[in-house]
Amino acid sequence: MIEAEGLTKVYGDKTAVGGVSFTVQAGQVTGFLGPNGAGKSTTMRMIMGLDTPTAGTVTVNGVPFARHAAPLREIGALLDAKAVHTSRSAYNHLLAMAATHSIPRKRVHEVIDMTGLAEVARKKVKGFSLGMGQRLGIAAALLGDPQTIILDEPVNGLDPEGVVWVRNLVKYLASEGRTVFLSSHLMSEMALTADHLIVIGRGKIIADAPIKDIITGKGHSRTRVRSDQPDRLMHVLAGTGVSVELQDHELLEVTGLDPRQIARSALDNQVLIYELTPLQASLEEAYMELTKDEVEYHSLITTGAPVSAQSGGN
Amino acid sequence: MSTSTSTQPAAGPGRAAARNAANPGPGPSFFRVLNSEFIKFRTLLSTMILLASTAVVMVGFGALSAWGTGQFADQAASDPGAAEAIASQGGDLAVSVPTSGAAFAQLILGSLGVLLMSSEFTTGMARSTFAAVPKRLPAFIAKLVVVVVSAFVVTAVSTYVAGLVSVPILDNFGLKLDLASSQSVKLLLVTGGYVAAVAAIGMALGTLLRNSAGGIMALVGLFFVAPIAFQLIPGEFFEEARKYLPGNTITPLTAVEHVPDTLEVWQAALVLGAWVVVPVVLAMILLKKRDV
Ligand SMILES: Nc1ncnc2c1ncn2[C@@H]1O[C@H](COP(=O)(O)OP(=O)(O)O)[C@@H](O)[C@H]1O
Ligand SMILES: [Mg+2]
Numbered sequence: 001m002i003e004a005e006g007l008t009k010v011y012g013d014k015t016a017v018g019g020v021s022f023t024v025q026a027g028q029v030t031g032f033l034g035p036n037g038a039g040k041s042t043t044m045r046m047i048m049g050l051d052t053p054t055a056g057t058v059t060v061n062g063v064p065f066a067r068h069a070a071p072l073r074e075i076g077a078l079l080d081a082k083a084v085h086t087s088r089s090a091y092n093h094l095l096a097m098a099a100t101h102s103i104p105r106k107r108v109h110e111v112i113d114m115t116g117l118a119e120v121a122r123k124k125v126k127g128f129s130l131g132m133g134q135r136l137g138i139a140a141a142l143l144g145d146p147q148t149i150i151l152d153e154p155v156n157g158l159d160p161e162g163v164v165w166v167r168n169l170v171k172y173l174a175s176e177g178r179t180v181f182l183s184s185h186l187m188s189e190m191a192l193t194a195d196h197l198i199v200i201g202r203g204k205i206i207a208d209a210p211i212k213d214i215i216t217g218k219g220h221s222r223t224r225v226r227s228d229q230p231d232r233l234m235h236v237l238a239g240t241g242v243s244v245e246l247q248d249h250e251l252l253e254v255t256g257l258d259p260r261q262i263a264r265s266a267l268d269n270q271v272l273i274y275e276l277t278p279l280q281a282s283l284e285e286a287y288m289e290l291t292k293d294e295v296e297y298h299s300l301i302t303t304g305a306p307v308s309a310q311s312g313g314n
Numbered sequence: 315m316s317t318s319t320s321t322q323p324a325a326g327p328g329r330a331a332a333r334n335a336a337n338p339g340p341g342p343s344f345f346r347v348l349n350s351e352f353i354k355f356r357t358l359l360s361t362m363i364l365l366a367s368t369a370v371v372m373v374g375f376g377a378l379s380a381w382g383t384g385q386f387a388d389q390a391a392s393d394p395g396a397a398e399a400i401a402s403q404g405g406d407l408a409v410s411v412p413t414s415g416a417a418f419a420q421l422i423l424g425s426l427g428v429l430l431m432s433s434e435f436t437t438g439m440a441r442s443t444f445a446a447v448p449k450r451l452p453a454f455i456a457k458l459v460v461v462v463v464s465a466f467v468v469t470a471v472s473t474y475v476a477g478l479v480s481v482p483i484l485d486n487f488g489l490k491l492d493l494a495s496s497q498s499v500k501l502l503l504v505t506g507g508y509v510a511a512v513a514a515i516g517m518a519l520g521t522l523l524r525n526s527a528g529g530i531m532a533l534v535g536l537f538f539v540a541p542i543a544f545q546l547i548p549g550e551f552f553e554e555a556r557k558y559l560p561g562n563t564i565t566p567l568t569a570v571e572h573v574p575d576t577l578e579v580w581q582a583a584l585v586l587g588a589w590v591v592v593p594v595v596l597a598m599i600l601l602k603k604r605d606v
Contacts, residue, residue: 049448050441050606066448070341083441085358085433092357093442099350100446102340140442144339 006056031194076141130157375415376476384487427516
């Protein structure tokens, strides 16, 4: 279990993470979704004790990462940026990591086989593709057979087969009762992998809910309404958290109220409505909805492209 | 621990749940971290190349210097300047031949010290290193031990081999070199210790600057540029300060008798010690404090 409490990171005058609080439960895959620059990697580095929080705390199984007696056996992490000396072979990298915790050579071979690196393990990491680099990072994360696994954008650069493999791996790890915390800027990826979703934008938590709630757009449901008195209906429905948009002659789109509430208001106010259609938000739409005021890089969201260029030093 | 099956992604179902939460297994003790740092050290080809080139340069310069010294000894009778240089080694010309490549060893192994730490940061390896050893200082100290010991051993062994190569060459000129004499042994040990100190300073610079080029430039500036600059700048202050540069402690440390315009032996040892301790302690404090 990972618990963050008012976790904050300020770089100079830039607030990368602005006082987030969340809990990542064991036994399920928790997705950490947010556009690039939202603060996902920074949050994960703070969990791993690599960046010191400006304020707030984060613990893993109740203890700050650095205070664990055997950190690699508690938490394994694949961090966004490469964390390997590229002139060393994958095998020697893992061997050196394993040595810090007396993890046997046998386990090094195990994780190499698990991640499909057997053929390239003796080669210098320099020549690795992005996907092989990700596999090596995952191998390193699994080395200590940790209870908690943190993966920052693990599917970046993986081929479709690799993507499916990561998906199955994280689900399997969660089914064993482990805590799995996985970041991505792609809603579609999260929809297929995560059980629970924490959405972050500009360093703030925007949503923290089971994935199915976010998919069905709870609290963000949209309804198409036709009425012969659209102006009057707009007036009647207006309220906090509700937005009504006149889309066409007699056609309204209402957000923030469910169809029953709309029908009730219409009845109470004697307004005739002749269409009432709940609009199921797609995942992508729900994500855009959630982050629309929080997006730092609009172009990224509108194109939906998996941009790998980083906005700052990770 | 339960049996593991390689076909499954993790190491066997239920293993996570079955693990004893209170005692997850061995953690990063200093010995383990030292072992890890040694593995990292020996699995980089560039490290091995730098060590080998140190040996080659030391032995090569020893041989070259043996030949040069032989020539020089012939002229020494007629050259008053030469006589002075001989005096600092108690009249024994040949004894300092095996360590004549030490200035290069110092540059190469000092740079190695810089690189071993700066590359952690430039490659991102530091994230792996300090995730495995979140207290950070054990990893720093382990690396320092590896750097210092390897610099000492390589310098000492190369000095000895350079000596073995030089003996027959000097013999041709009628000069005797006794590798077992107390001054030979002292030169070998002190030079080895001195180069190890330079490597430690290099590692501290690499940790502070986190940049290979910057670290090596700082090292070269301190050991090669500053002594010359201090000599060129007129004024008593620079003349005096020059003695306290780390590179100028080696002469008093290895001399048989006190050489004019240098520190006393005990002063030189303290000054060199300070040049090591101050940057190393600063590097440790900042490494602990800064984000990786
Ligand atoms: N070391 C750093 N120094 C300065 N700014 C940083 C640093 N790391 C991240 N940032 C900034 O903090 C914000 C969050 O970055 P990051 O955590 O990498 O986001 P994400 O992983 O969600 O894309 C970005 O605006 C980024 O530029
Ligand atoms: Mg990131």
